[in-house]
Amino acid sequence: MAKSHARASSWRKPPPHDHGTVVVVGLGRFGKSLALELMEQGTEVLGIDADRRIVQSLAGRLTHVVEADSTNEDAMRQLSVAEFDRAVIGVGNDLEASILSASVALGLGVEQVWAKAISHAHARILTQIGVHHVVRPEHDMGKRVAHLVNGRMLDYIEIDEGYAIVKTRPPRRLYGVPLGQSTIRAEFGVTVVGVKRGTDAFTYATAETVVEDGDIVIVSGPRENVERFSELT
Numbered sequence: 001m002a003k004s005h006a007r008a009s010s011w012r013k014p015p016p017h018d019h020g021t022v023v024v025v026g027l028g029r030f031g032k033s034l035a036l037e038l039m040e041q042g043t044e045v046l047g048i049d050a051d052r053r054i055v056q057s058l059a060g061r062l063t064h065v066v067e068a069d070s071t072n073e074d075a076m077r078q079l080s081v082a083e084f085d086r087a088v089i090g091v092g093n094d095l096e097a098s099i100l101s102a103s104v105a106l107g108l109g110v111e112q113v114w115a116k117a118i119s120h121a122h123a124r125i126l127t128q129i130g131v132h133h134v135v136r137p138e139h140d141m142g143k144r145v146a147h148l149v150n151g152r153m154l155d156y157i158e159i160d161e162g163y164a165i166v167k168t169r170p171p172r173r174l175y176g177v178p179l180g181q182s183t184i185r186a187e188f189g190v191t192v193v194g195v196k197r198g199t200d201a202f203t204y205a206t207a208e209t210v211v212e213d214g215d216i217v218i219v220s221g222p223r224e225n226v227e228r229f230s231e232l233t
Contacts, residue, residue: 020085021046023110025070025101027054030116030137031090035062046079071100073107082108089115089131095122099129106130153230154216164223165193170211171232180207188229190221 020043024035027049035045039062047065049055055067068075070091081087087105091098095118102115106129114133117123123134140158155167170192174182179192194202195209196216203209211217219226 020044021083022086022088023048023079023081023084023105024088024090025049025105026089026091026098026116027051027058027065028090028092030092031088032058034088034090039063046081046084048076048079071097071104073104076104076108081105082110084110086110086112086114089113092116092118095125098122099125102126102131103129152233153227158223162223163221164226165218165220166226166230167216167218168230170215170217171229172213173232174211174217175213176210178207179205179209179211184229188221189225190219190229192217193220194218 022038022043023046024031025048027047035047038045044063047058047062048068048070050069052067055065058065066079068079070076087110089098089102091101102113105113113131115126115131117126117134117136123136126134153166153168156164158164185191192205195205195211196202219229
């Protein structure tokens with residue numbers, strides 16, 4: 001079990017910021033990557049890990065980073081974790097530490113708690129104790145890559161159970177026809193929401209939008225529908 005104390009307990013919540021404040025617990029590959037990306041976006045980040053070497057390696061790269069036992073409520077209280085807008089529990093392989101850390105964050109009243117899960121059972125337990133958002137990075141990425149490998153899609157994101165957004169090449173039948181006059185929505189149950197032409201940025205698709213050879217489209221709809229649409233040539 002990690003240490004029960006918290007170093008650098010003088011941490012205080014920073015002044016209000018446009019992107020709020022986030023505490024990231026567990027600074028392994030997932031937590032470190034997340035914390036650094038949040039910093040890039042201008043978010044105030046407090047990083048917490050029980051490994052002194054990890055903490056030292058991130059000194060100066062996060063708003064604040066401390067060595068502490070995230071399963072110890074007193075230590076987390078000293079670090080004013082309760083005052084943060086969001087908490088991300090990045091602890092993965094140690095299920096007990098993951099669940100206890102999430103429980104502590106919830107008990108302290110953090111408004112939004114995210115947690116990484118490494119299995120379906122782990123995700124179910126985190127959900128049962130009240131974690132607001134449970135993510136499975138390896139599982140989700142595996143599903144995403146599988147869709148890309150098996151089809152013509154350039155990108156694939158499942159944003160809800162059974163509902164997806166894909167980036168793909170449009171079928172020839174769309175060329176030169178205003179989207180409002182095509183039968184794509186009625187026939188395939190999908191919506192073209194964006195179009196990119198050459199080096200231009202993506203633009204919102206309208207009923208008057210005309211797709212040409214070489215364009216890239218963003219399509220949304222039920223997973224099976226967008227997959228079927230992306231196979232059209």
